[in-house]
Amino acid sequence: MRRNLKPVPYKAVGTVLFVFLMALLGTGQALAKSKVLSIELAFDHIDVTSGFSGAQIEVFGHRRDKYTDVAIVVTGPEKNITVWRKARILGAWINRYAVRFRKMPLYYGYAVGDGEVFNDKQLMKSSGIGLDSLIAGKAELKNPSINATNHEQALISSMQAEHVYPVEPLKINYINDYFFRTHFLLPANAPTGTYKIRSFLFKEGKLAETDIDTLKVEQVGLNAFIYGAAHKHEALYGIFCVVLALISGWFVGILRIRP
């Protein structure tokens, strides 16, 4: 037996093993959060006061792969919307043809990068990006002979006139290859409620990742109190209105009797 064999350096093996395990663990962690795209909102809460003149939804993001394309979609609270087309009946213009749109967001905004992928209309529609995808299949005809296209157009242009639907998509601004930001303008008439911020990552012309985040837009102050009361405690609100009308009427009565 050769005695000059060096003893196995257990300590060193241990260290190597430890480093190796750590590396494995590290990869494991990396695998667990292998998402390429991550976004962050500057504020997760917007307060609407009585002097509210609009706000911005600020979105920051990071992608770990610069050969990808990013899109962000913001949708406001949803409601059913009916669009009527007027027709002439006995000389008068009367609401005649109705098309109902189920669960339409009362705010919609979207921002896209400048990749080729965003010109692929089919892909955009199937991913849920853009006004086409928003309106597609939402029309519920009360009368099957109506062509819903005009109603869809009317709905979109009415929302665009109120500045709650975009005329053109916003741009995603890349700060460098990995970091980007964009901001959505929330007009003064934007509805309050929960907004969804969805992010999309496209790689090689395919949708690779999506994520969702929420933002609360709430009214604060006196207006909020009145608005909240009118929609949550209807009876109380009605009684409150009557009582205030009685008080002011009483005041008017006193003014009238005195002279």
Add this chain to the structure above:
Amino acid sequence: MSVPIESIVILGAFVGFISGVFGVGGGFLTTPLLIFMGIPAPVAVGTQSCQLVASGIGGVMGYWRRGNVDFLIGSVMLIGGLIGSSIGMIFFRVLQYIGQIDLVISLLYIVLLGSIGLMMLFEGFFTILKPKSVRSEFNRLKSPRLIAKLPYKMRFARSKLYISVLVPGGIGMFSGFLVSVMGVGGGFFLVPAMIYILGMPTLLVAGTSLYQIIFTSAFSVIMHAMISQTVDFVLAFYLIAGGVIGVKFGVMVSRRITGARARVILALMVLAVCLQLGIKLFIEPSNLFEVVVQ
């Protein structure tokens, strides 16, 4: 809805002025004028009923002091009014659902304003041409036989009447319906109905009708708030505030205008509003589509 506060206050002051000069409620002018300003018709109606409560209480106080309110017959009318108001609310909701509420409100106003305006115009002209004639003849028509035959008779001591409760109840019911659907107190209907159909003493009519209107409109406000959420208190408040200023000036001016001439002027104004509503209905709108968020 983006209408400047100032214009709401001015509108309130204007209608208050009219009501001060002519001694009318003015509700029949407020609702169409709010619609012209771009307030959705259902909100205009819901809010206007809130304003009616205020102007009603303000008016009734004076009559109450002088003891010119018959609470018994007023309460019978009120029961009818609450029933009519509920029927009106259902009617309102159904029309909202089928998308015809704006149309029906406009049409009812055209009929209402058109007939009131024409009646006042003729009456005013006749009084100017032949003073002191017509009035006395009209004072009391005999109750038609049919009314005398109706059951559930009741004695109303204050008004010196012995009449079926169905008659004041029915009159109240129709006025309640008008409050819910049109946001008018219905004084223009109640006053002549109480004089000519019920045969009530003229002295008691104004106070009693106002007493009834306060409660039916208060009920209507609560129902509108609960069912269709079309009461905008802030809007009502500015209307009332404007009204206070307007009434003051109106009463001052009223002392300088003779009655018949004033009625002709009011009639012409009412007809102008009626015409404007009519034109709006018959001219092809620039946007054929109406978007309603539910």
